[in-house]
Amino acid sequence: MSNAINADPAELEKFSSLAHRWWDPESEFKPLHQINPLRLDWIDGLASLQGQRVLDVGCGGGILADSMARKGAAEVMGIDLASKALRVAQLHALEAGxxxxxYHELSVERLAVERxxxxxxxxxxxxxxxxxDPASVVKACAQLVRPGGWVFFSTINRNAKAFGLAIVAAEYLLKMIPKGTHEYAKLIRPSELAHFVREAGLELHSGKGMQHNPITGRYWLGADTSVNYMLAARRPEE
Known part of the structure; x- marks a missing residue:
């Protein structure tokens, strides 16, 4: 079974080694803390989280999952394959009430079969x-959402600008995130993600780009998807 798990052991170790720092807003995860209100409000504005059953795939230390639960979701499940990050998420939920x-340690593909x-x-x-295999994750997400439900993705575009800003600047010049966090070859163009979404039987709804001013530290959402971007999709009603 382990041979079929869609995960890179080096990637899991990368995030596990930093697990104890997930909830430090001044740590390597500072950008996640800073963008979380933006992505939370965008998700809630479209899907209205109040009273909903929510799944956060690749939840890490639980920054987004925790905020969606506090937004009024009836049930939030976070899944990941990085054991240490999950333990941090569980501990934080316990301490914060x-x-x-x-939180569960299992793959999205396995959960798609079970639920x-x-x-x-x-x-x-x-x-x-x-x-x-990102397409496998997208397909599993599509299987897990009910007809009429919402699926949200965010990732990084693959182009020269994204390489310069998300890797060279963010990792090596500004040291916003650890070196080696992202590999250029694994970045995903919006057209590629849109293809995965349609192949999985979802209907694209809308997209947003996320911009950052490194001088002021401000993040905002807009139409520019050339670096960081998010896509919203829905499973058609049956």
Whole structure:
């Protein structure tokens, strides 16, 4: 079974080694803390999280999952294959008294077999560029959402600008995130992600780019998807 898991051991170790720093807003995960309100509001604005059953795929230390639970979701499940990050997520939920949240160490493909069409909202943020087969993850997300439900993805474009900003600048010049966090060859163009989404039987709804001013530290959403971007899709009603 382990041979079939869609995960790169080096990628899992990369995030596990930093697990204890997930909830430090001044750590290597500072950018995630800074963009979280933007992505949370965008998701909630489209899918209305209140009372919903939500799945966060590749949840890491639980930054997004925790905030979706606090937004009023009836149930939030976070899944990941990085054991240490999951333990940090569980501990934080316990210490913070986060309601209606649970974390499990299992692959999205396995969960899709066990619980198809079980969630109103599925999120998969900053994860697709870290797995060997992103199309498999997109397909599993599509299987897990109920008809009429929402699926949200975010990742990084693959072009010269993204290489310069998301890898060279962010990792090596500004040291915003650890060196080696992203591999250029694994980055995904919006057209490629849109293809994965359609092949999985989902309907594209909308997209947003995420910009960052390294001088002011401000992040904002806009139409420019040349570096970081998010896509929203829906499973058609049956």
């Amino acid at each position: 986060t309601p209606n949240i649970q 198809p069409a079980s969630f109103d909202v599925v999120t998969c943020m900053e994860m697709l560029e870290h797995v060997p």
